[in-house]
Amino acid sequence: MESPEGKPVAVRCGRFRCVMATSETRPLNEVVFLTVAEVAAVMRVSKMTVYRLVHSGHLPAIRVGRSFRVPEQAVHDYLRESYVGVGESA
Numbered sequence: 001m002e003s004p005e006g007k008p009v010a011v012r013c014g015r016f017r018c019v020m021a022t023s024e025t026r027p028l029n030e031v032v033f034l035t036v037a038e039v040a041a042v043m044r045v046s047k048m049t050v051y052r053l054v055h056s057g058h059l060p061a062i063r064v065g066r067s068f069r070v071p072e073q074a075v076h077d078y079l080r081e082s083y084v085g086v087g088e089s090a
Contacts, residue, residue, distance in 0.1 A: 033062070033069035042075055053078070 039059075040047045053059035054068055059078055061068040 032072040034072050034075065036068055036070070039070050039075055043079065 034042070036047050036050045036054075039050045043050070050059070050070075051068075054061045054070070059070060060074045061070045063069075
């Protein structure tokens with residue numbers, strides 16, 4: 001599901017709030033998915049932090065059985081959008 005602006009929309013899936021990613025990027029067979037542990041290693045945070053980002057809707061993920069998979073590009077996009085430069089004036 002997408003909003004009128006073409007952005008991902010958060011939906012309820014089970015007990016958790018999940019984000020449906022947009023299909024505007026690459027075909028699904030070309031998408032590289034990471035486990036929560038791999039995302040935590042890339043971001044240098046705990047797995048719990050990654051779970052919080054997924055459940056809050058800040059990081060899109062798909063559910064595979066009882067685990068989550070996060071598109072690699074979504075991790076890079078999240079980090080790029082969250083970047084804060086030191087000493088930059090607003």
